[in-house]
Amino acid sequence: MTWADVGWLVLSVGLFLGFISFVVLFLTYAERKFIGRIQQRLGPMRTGPFGLLQPVADAIKLLSKEDLVPGRADRFLFWIAPLIVFVPAIVIWVSIPFTRDIVIENLELGIFFVLAVMGLSIAGILMAGWSSFNKYAMLGAVRAAAQLISYELPLLVAVLGVVMIAGSLDLQVIVAEQNTVWYIVLQPVAFLLFFTAGLAEVGRTPFDIPMAESELIGGPFVEYSGMHWSMFFMAEYANTFAIAVLTTLLFLGGWRGPAPATGWGQDVMMAFWFLTKASAVILVIFWIRATIPRLRIDQLMSLAWKVLLPLAFANLVMTAFYLFYGWPDWSIVLLSLGLLMATVYGYYVRRRSRLPRPVTVKLRVRQGRIVG
Amino acid sequence: MLPDADMERLLREIFAPFDAEFAYAVDEVTVTVPRERIAEACRVAKEHPRLRMDYLRCLAVTEYDDRYQVVYMLYSIALGHKAMLKADAPKDDPVIPSVVSVWSGADWHEREGAELFGVTFSGHPKLEHLLLFDEFDGKYPLRKDYPFEETSEWSAETHPQWETPGDGR
Amino acid sequence: MVAEADLQTVDMLLNMGPQHPSTHGVFRIVLTIDGERIVDAEPHIGYLHRGTEKLCERENYRQIITLFDRLDYVANFNNELVFVMAAEKLMGLEVPERAQFIRVILAELNRISSHMLFYGAFGTDIGVLATPFMYGFRERERIQQLFEAVTGARMMHSYFRVGGVADDLPDGFTAHTRALLDELKRGVQECDRLLTYNEIFLERTVNVGAITGEEAIDFGVSGPVLRASGVPMDVRVAEPYLVYDRFDYEIPLGKNGDCWDRFWVRIEEMRQSIAIVEQALAMMPEGPFQAPVAKFGFVRPPRGDTYARAENPRGDFGVYLVSQGENTPYRVKIRGPSFCNLMALKRMTVGHYIADAVVILGSLDIVLGEVDR
Numbered sequence: 001m002t003w004a005d006v007g008w009l010v011l012s013v014g015l016f017l018g019f020i021s022f023v024v025l026f027l028t029y030a031e032r033k034f035i036g037r038i039q040q041r042l043g044p045m046r047t048g049p050f051g052l053l054q055p056v057a058d059a060i061k062l063l064s065k066e067d068l069v070p071g072r073a074d075r076f077l078f079w080i081a082p083l084i085v086f087v088p089a090i091v092i093w094v095s096i097p098f099t100r101d102i103v104i105e106n107l108e109l110g111i112f113f114v115l116a117v118m119g120l121s122i123a124g125i126l127m128a129g130w131s132s133f134n135k136y137a138m139l140g141a142v143r144a145a146a147q148l149i150s151y152e153l154p155l156l157v158a159v160l161g162v163v164m165i166a167g168s169l170d171l172q173v174i175v176a177e178q179n180t181v182w183y184i185v186l187q188p189v190a191f192l193l194f195f196t197a198g199l200a201e202v203g204r205t206p207f208d209i210p211m212a213e214s215e216l217i218g219g220p221f222v223e224y225s226g227m228h229w230s231m232f233f234m235a236e237y238a239n240t241f242a243i244a245v246l247t248t249l250l251f252l253g254g255w256r257g258p259a260p261a262t263g264w265g266q267d268v269m270m271a272f273w274f275l276t277k278a279s280a281v282i283l284v285i286f287w288i289r290a291t292i293p294r295l296r297i298d299q300l301m302s303l304a305w306k307v308l309l310p311l312a313f314a315n316l317v318m319t320a321f322y323l324f325y326g327w328p329d330w331s332i333v334l335l336s337l338g339l340l341m342a343t344v345y346g347y348y349v350r351r352r353s354r355l356p357r358p359v360t361v362k363l364r365v366r367q368g369r370i371v372g
Numbered sequence: 373m374l375p376d377a378d379m380e381r382l383l384r385e386i387f388a389p390f391d392a393e394f395a396y397a398v399d400e401v402t403v404t405v406p407r408e409r410i411a412e413a414c415r416v417a418k419e420h421p422r423l424r425m426d427y428l429r430c431l432a433v434t435e436y437d438d439r440y441q442v443v444y445m446l447y448s449i450a451l452g453h454k455a456m457l458k459a460d461a462p463k464d465d466p467v468i469p470s471v472v473s474v475w476s477g478a479d480w481h482e483r484e485g486a487e488l489f490g491v492t493f494s495g496h497p498k499l500e501h502l503l504l505f506d507e508f509d510g511k512y513p514l515r516k517d518y519p520f521e522e523t524s525e526w527s528a529e530t531h532p533q534w535e536t537p538g539d540g541r
Numbered sequence: 542m543v544a545e546a547d548l549q550t551v552d553m554l555l556n557m558g559p560q561h562p563s564t565h566g567v568f569r570i571v572l573t574i575d576g577e578r579i580v581d582a583e584p585h586i587g588y589l590h591r592g593t594e595k596l597c598e599r600e601n602y603r604q605i606i607t608l609f610d611r612l613d614y615v616a617n618f619n620n621e622l623v624f625v626m627a628a629e630k631l632m633g634l635e636v637p638e639r640a641q642f643i644r645v646i647l648a649e650l651n652r653i654s655s656h657m658l659f660y661g662a663f664g665t666d667i668g669v670l671a672t673p674f675m676y677g678f679r680e681r682e683r684i685q686q687l688f689e690a691v692t693g694a695r696m697m698h699s700y701f702r703v704g705g706v707a708d709d710l711p712d713g714f715t716a717h718t719r720a721l722l723d724e725l726k727r728g729v730q731e732c733d734r735l736l737t738y739n740e741i742f743l744e745r746t747v748n749v750g751a752i753t754g755e756e757a758i759d760f761g762v763s764g765p766v767l768r769a770s771g772v773p774m775d776v777r778v779a780e781p782y783l784v785y786d787r788f789d790y791e792i793p794l795g796k797n798g799d800c801w802d803r804f805w806v807r808i809e810e811m812r813q814s815i816a817i818v819e820q821a822l823a824m825m826p827e828g829p830f831q832a833p834v835a836k837f838g839f840v841r842p843p844r845g846d847t848y849a850r851a852e853n854p855r856g857d858f859g860v861y862l863v864s865q866g867e868n869t870p871y872r873v874k875i876r877g878p879s880f881c882n883l884m885a886l887k888r889m890t891v892g893h894y895i896a897d898a899v900v901i902l903g904s905l906d907i908v909l910g911e912v913d914r
Contacts, residue, residue, distance in 0.1 A: 039675035135555055139577075139895070205670060206741055214563045214666050215899050293741045294668025296896045297577055351740065354747060365778055366789050398630050398847040427774075428761050430848065432861040432874035443861065443874075445848050449758060449774050456848070477761025480884050488594075503587035503913055514595055 025055035065226035077131035082231035084124030089235035099270035110171035129220035140219020144210035155197035157312035175254030198243035244281035431481035566909030589913035597873035627849035631842035655854035666903035705831025746801035750901035764856020770798030877911030
């Protein structure tokens with residue numbers, strides 16, 4: 001390792017950290033604006049033009065707040081837990097490529113590394129919940145552990161289908177292999193599974209059960225304040241962005257635009273398409289957050305184990321047959337659509353059996369007398 | 373729904389063995405029953421096929437100069453008629469049988485009456501403070517002799533138990 | 542290896558409130574939980590106890606109206622109404638017809654605005670990030686602007702008087718209210734479509750916190766919660782007051798008595814209230830808006846006692862009024878519907894999950910102002 005290598009590493013890591021921090025700050029602003037619009041209000045407007053300085057104001061506020069530690073908390077664990085959540089959320093960006101050329105260190109095991117490191121944060125959340133000496137935090141941490149461990153499985157098995165088709169764990173290769181057709185076409189089931197399980201993995205609505213403001217008032221983070229709290233917060237947004245980016249890389253063709261990017265400025269074009277797709281996914285996540293209620297913990301677990309995991313395995317087996325016998329592409333598309341339709345049909349049968357509409361009646365009142 | 377006169381006749385018939393007095397509270401008949409038989413009377417009102425007063429609208433305690441009066445406002449959802457039962461307790465012995473076993477909904481009304489008026493509802497499963505805090509000094513705020521204007525300062529001297537060492541919980 | 546029989550589990554006490562975002566004020570419930578499941582629930586109330594009943598014994602009848610505004614502080618008109626009705630009943634006072642129509646219109650609009658608050662709070666309890674809340678408050682704001690035009694206050698109106706209302710309606714009230722009703726119809730429809738048949742919403746509410754009609758009656762539960770259990774009890778029909786016997790409307794009834802039924806009943810009630818207001822606007826006569834007694838304020842009911850009740854947004858709101866012939870009441874007992882509905886909370890929550898406790902409490906739609914009084 002030469003000094004130039006070290007210098008490059010420091011520079012690129014610094015650049016990426018800066019970029020990720022910027023993205024996280026911007027995401028908080030974008031979420032508030034976007035959800036504000038959904039709710040027929042403007043969102044932040046007072047700080048700077050269109051409220052653009054709101055994240056900066058928030059950051060300053062959080063930095064200047066007192067860092068409270070509960071009297072009977074386990075001080076060391078309480079202090080270190082946010083770091084354990086925050087560091088994996090940043091480390092994964094080491095091997096996530098933004099374009100063909102912009103990546104700190106592309107790994108052959110790229111997607112494996114990313115998902116493995118993302119799974120580490122559960123340790124920090126458990127520590128936070130345990131060390132806070134608060135029952136709400138403890139309940140939240142236990143919920144978080146159950147949820148994250150359950151949803152790792154469908155997430156990984158869904159990714160396996162993509163990896164099998166691409167024949168590599170390298171994210172660069174996976175994107176390169178999508179030059180003819182995006183994997184959302186070949187693997188629609190895996191796409192939906194990955195997106196759903198990804199939401200659960202980062203604890204976004206409707207899977208924000210560990211946090212659950214209306215029940216557990218913030219779950220594991222209930223006792224945190226100031227900078228420590230904002231680290232959890234930043235980790236959550238960095239992970240949300242990571243899920244959007246991974247969805248883009250694995251299923252939406254990564255940085256591929258309508259026309260192949262060539263020549264001078266190709267990196268700019270690739271980055272543009274990449275960020276556009278990732279932003280679209282992010283907006284869908286925000287949209288879901290603004291409109292869908294939260295599941296209950298038992299419903300969450302039964303969704304993971306009874307619906308997502310069987311679907312993921314079915315998809316895996318299907319993909320294996322497709323690859324082993326060299327079936328044409330349209331066969332896997334048809335099979336996937338069949339699987340999806342069967343799922344939707346099963347959902348409708350279940351829904352119809354539970355729909356409460358016919359059991360309610362109305363009494364008609366005419367001139368103050370009940371007539372019907 | 374029966375006209376008041378018919379209702380009075382019906383109530384007179386049913387509550388005849390109860391040694392009851394009858395009167396009107398504007399638009400409904402009131403039946404005043406000796407206090408030791410009030411729970412029994414309530415059960416009759418609830419279960420008698422021609423009354424079926426299954427719904428306890430309200431339970432109020434009132435302090436008069438010489439007695440406490442507990443009023444049970446009853447209503448029959450099925451038959452649509454209403455009546456009030458009343459029972460008096462003397463001031464020196466404010467005890468009234470509880471009717472929680474007849475209507476579960478009497479629970480908090482009775483607890484409230486007990487803590488605000490000092491009327492003991494005998495047979496109530498859990499006659500604890502409801503609205504007031506547990507350390508309240510035991511007087512009964514809704515009695516007429518409870519002072520309006522008198523205020524007392526809460527401090528560590530008057531309530532040493534409130535000065536908890538700061539363990540944060 | 543440890544045999545399973547050697548492992549001991551201990552129930553945990555979880556204290557919710559009085560500071561908790563989902564307790565709708567300062568309500569406290571101590572849950573005994575086994576894992577996530579509720580084994581026992583012990584409600585504690587009284588954090589907002591202001592001694593209203595005691596204060597009523599000192600103030601005169603006109604002043605007491607302001608106290609009633611502060612009981613159920615999201616259905617102010619309905620509260621005022623019950624108190625003035627009790628006093629009028631005791632005095633045998635005939636209220637001018639126009640005043641009765643004004644009261645009906647305002648009370649029903651207040652019901653809509655109260656149910657809209659329920660809608661928003663329930664959506665938040667169930668975990669949607671504030672979108673139902675904003676939808677509900679948008680409609681509520683429109684109604685409150687109308688109230689402000691009529692009474693000069695957005696919440697604590699003090700507008701009803703014994704014998705009528707304080708002042709006549711402002712110019713253009715009818716046209717303005719008609720326009721408002723059209724907007725409300727759209728608003729209710731939007732709110733309905735956002736949540737009612739959402740899959741996760743159904744999962745969270747159907748068969749949660751169910752209570753049968755018999756049990757509900759036994760606990761003295763009233764209002765939408767009772768009707769969700771299938772009991773056809775509505776004071777507007779059971780004991781008609783004001784001019785409610787002149788309108789055509791429907792009373793929605795649930796069947797299971799679960800949280801979804803309660804939600805649905807309230808959504809439908811908003812539609813019915815709109816229908817009632819429409820009819821009342823069309824039928825409203827000209828004439829005096831108060832009896833002379835209201836103008837001069839000499840309210841001195843004769844010796845006696847009475848019980849008046851009305852169908853509030855939360856249920857059967859009752860006032861037991863005892864007068865000794867003075868200008869202040871001798872005793873006022875307030876029966877808040879939330880107070881009685883809350884008694885059934887323990888019965889509803891035991892056996893469910895922690896998350897359900899929040900939803901069930903939300904579906905009861907309590908207002909602590911009238912629970913603690």
